[in-house]
Amino acid sequence: MSASFATTTRTSTPESLVDTWDQGRRALRVAALSYVERGWPVVPGPLCDGLRYTRPGSPHVVAAAEPVAATQDASLDPRLVERWWTERPHTVLTPVGVEFDVLCAPTLLATIATGLPVFRENLCPVAMSPRGARFLVARGGVLDDDLAGVRGLEFLTRGVFLPLPPSRVVGGSMNWWITPAAAEGKLGDLATVQAALRTAKMLGSG
Numbered sequence: 001m002s003a004s005f006a007t008t009t010r011t012s013t014p015e016s017l018v019d020t021w022d023q024g025r026r027a028l029r030v031a032a033l034s035y036v037e038r039g040w041p042v043v044p045g046p047l048c049d050g051l052r053y054t055r056p057g058s059p060h061v062v063a064a065a066e067p068v069a070a071t072q073d074a075s076l077d078p079r080l081v082e083r084w085w086t087e088r089p090h091t092v093l094t095p096v097g098v099e100f101d102v103l104c105a106p107t108l109l110a111t112i113a114t115g116l117p118v119f120r121e122n123l124c125p126v127a128m129s130p131r132g133a134r135f136l137v138a139r140g141g142v143l144d145d146d147l148a149g150v151r152g153l154e155f156l157t158r159g160v161f162l163p164l165p166p167s168r169v170v171g172g173s174m175n176w177w178i179t180p181a182a183a184e185g186k187l188g189d190l191a192t193v194q195a196a197l198r199t200a201k202m203l204g205s206g
Contacts, residue, residue, distance in 0.1 A: 027166055029085035032092045035164060036081050038180060040099050041074035043067045044084045045091030045161065048168040056088055064169060065093055065161035074098070091167040097158025100187050103135040103143070105197055106152035110135070112200035114178065119196040124188025126178040127164065130171035134162065136180075141190035150201065 032042045046053035046062050053062050062068075074095050075081060084090065096102050105113070110133030113119055114126060125136040132152055143155040156162065165174040 024166075024168070025085060025087075025089040028089050028092055029082060031164065031166055032081050032085055033078055035092065035094065036076050036078050038185065039076065040094050040164075041076050042081060042164070043074040043093050043095075043161070044069050044088075045093040045163060045167070047088060048091060048170065050168065050172075051170060053091075053170070056090075064091075065163060067093055067161060089168070091169070092164045093161040093167075094164055095158075096156045096160045096162050097139060099139075100136045101139050101141060101158075101190070102156040102160075102162055103137055103188075103190065103193055104131075104152070104154040104156060105133045105135065107132050109133075109150075109152070109197060109200050109204060110177070112203055113193070113196035116196050116199055118192060118199065122189055122192045123178055123183040124186060124193065125176070125180045125183050127162075128175050128177045129163070129169055129173075133177060135188050135193050137188035137190045137193055144194050144198075147194055147197065147201075150197075153197070 035042050044067065046055055046064070046066060046068055048054075048064075053064050053066070054060060055062055055068050067074075068090065069084060074093070085092075107128065110126065110128075114133075127134040127136070141155075143153065147153050163169055163174050165176050167174045
């Protein structure tokens with residue numbers, strides 16, 4: 001005697017797609033406003049479907065960190081920021097070098113580094129993307145010579161825009177590995193972060 005099983009297939013309805021759009025937009029707006037409260041200026045970036053970046057109402061592909069606001073100036077005005085994210089789930093961008101600098105590192109290296117005592121005693125915000133980690137550090141530092149040649153390590157320069165969580169990016173989304181709240185609102189000390197990465201590099205190659 002054989003048994004038959006009924007299977008159901010979930011399909012995306014227009015309503016569910018709208019709900020997903022609205023949830024993403026609301027989450028981005030809440031995040032953008034929370035960054036403004038921290039004193040981090042933000043500006044809307046492009047829309048991302050997981051494969052490419054486009055401007056609202058246009059099929060033309062643009063760069064990942066290209067502001068799409070008319071002025072292209074980041075703002076700390078909560079009313080303006082709320083209006084920016086009222087209609088569309090824009091990427092949340094912040095200019096590097098205004099409130100903090102950014103040290104990019106490969107995911108594996110960053111994962112090891114952030115578990116080391118030298119780092120755990122001096123936490124800083126760390127965002128993860130499909131392309132690696134982003135350490136938010138105090139302004140004014142430079143990458144040490146012995147780390148400059150490490151593949152995947154990059155010090156972002158002033159004027160570059162950084163997508164902040166929970167922005168959608170190609171290949172996934174930006175997420176906090178260590179939140180600003182977990183770091184008690186403090187930015188990283190570049191020397192400490194580099195020391196942790198240096199040790200992680202040795203452990204990873206051992």
